[in-house]
Amino acid sequence: QVQLVQSGPELKKPGTSVKVSCKASGYTFTTYAINWVRQAPEQGLEWMGWINMYTGNPMYTEGFTGRYVFSLDTSVSTAYLQITSLTAEDTAVYYCARHYCSGGVCSDFDIWGQGTLVTVSS
Amino acid sequence: EIVLTQSPGTLSLSPGERATLSCRASQSVSNNFLAWYQQKPGQAPRLLIYGASNRATGIPDRFSGSASGTDFTLTISRLEPEDFAVYYCQQYAASRTFGQGTKVEIK
Numbered sequence: 001q002v003q004l005v006q007s008g009p010e011l012k013k014p015g016t017s018v019k020v021s022c023k024a025s026g027y028t029f030t031t032y033a034i035n036w037v038r039q040a041p042e043q044g045l046e047w048m049g050w051i052n053m054y055t056g057n058p059m060y061t062e063g064f065t066g067r068y069v070f071s072l073d074t075s076v077s078t079a080y081l082q083i084t085s086l087t088a089e090d091t092a093v094y095y096c097a098r099h100y101c102s103g104g105v106c107s108d109f110d111i112w113g114q115g116t117l118v119t120v121s122s
Numbered sequence: 123e124i125v126l127t128q129s130p131g132t133l134s135l136s137p138g139e140r141a142t143l144s145c146r147a148s149q150s151v152s153n154n155f156l157a158w159y160q161q162k163p164g165q166a167p168r169l170l171i172y173g174a175s176n177r178a179t180g181i182p183d184r185f186s187g188s189a190s191g192t193d194f195t196l197t198i199s200r201l202e203p204e205d206f207a208v209y210y211c212q213q214y215a216a217s218r219t220f221g222q223g224t225k226v227e228i229k
Contacts, residue, residue, distance in 0.1 A: 035218070045159075045167065045210055045220040061217070095166055099214070108157035108214055110178065112166040 002026035004034075004096050004113035011119045017084045020116045022096035029077035030054060032098040035109060036070060036081050040092045050099070051079060086120045093117050124149055124213050126221035134229040141198040143224045145211035154189045155215035158196045161223075162207045170209075171196060201226070 007021040022034060035050040049060040051070040058070035069082040083090055094116050097109035125148040135141055145156065154174035159167035169178040171187035174194055184199040198205055206228050211221040 044223045045161075045212075047218045047220060097167075105153075106214060108155075108169055108172040108212065109159075109167075110169050110172075112168070115166050 002111055004098065004111055006094075006096060006113040006116045009117040009119070011121065012086050014087055014120055014122055016086055017082060018086060018118050019080055019082045020094050020096075020118065022079045022081070022113050024077045024079070024098070029074060032100050033106070034070075034072075034079040035097045035099060036068075037095040037097060037109075038064075038092045039095065039115075040089075043092075045095075048081075083118070086118075088120050090118060091120050124151060124216050124219055126211050126213060126219055128209075128211060128221035128224045130224060131222075132225045132227060134227050135201055136229045137201050137203055139201050141196075141201055141205070141226055143196040143198075143209055143226070145194040145196070145221050147192040147194070147213060150192060151189075151194075151213045152215040154194075155213060156187075156189065156194050157212045157214065158185075158187055159210045159212065160205075160207050161210065167210060198226075203228075 005023045010018050012018050030053040033050050036048040038046045038048055048064040051058045056072055067084045071080045096113040098111050099109055100107045127146045129144045156174045158171040160170050161167045170181050170185050174189040175187045186197045188195045206226050208223045208225045210223045
């Protein structure tokens, strides 16, 4: 069964960091890129960027640079999102989702993780 | 950046009725690389439609998508109780952007 399984909810204090994991199973991990999507409470979906599974190079969208780090550990088929210097505005559900690229053309997000709630509160 | 504008914000309908959701792009979406996702409370989004009109695996045929220029439409022919949810469009032709969502609620 193809799936992305994310780590559990996190409660963090302002100024600290969090690392969310996204473990893939049921397919060849390096065949698909992994995206990260943020959903603040009662808000819509914001695409944060993605990481290239072959090169390990991340691409961050505007608004998600500086404090955000996408990384991989291909040995355990897992992608990571790290956020540093957390503030209350980082409180959200974070999703990973995969897409496929071929010949420079990339697809929709066909499989999503279940989401990880990160709550930042003192 | 391609901006996607969804309308209406909320659609109030009864089970059995037809739902028509709109997604307008600020510029051309090449190859009609537009997807629709359904999100229920507390759940991750689920892919419904890709390439503007292709149903994803396991999606019932009451869901259909169409395109006309920069206007995209998701139609649910007869609403089932499980279809009441929020729907997002996404373009994946030039980077990625999402629309702001349309909530389909029970009237």
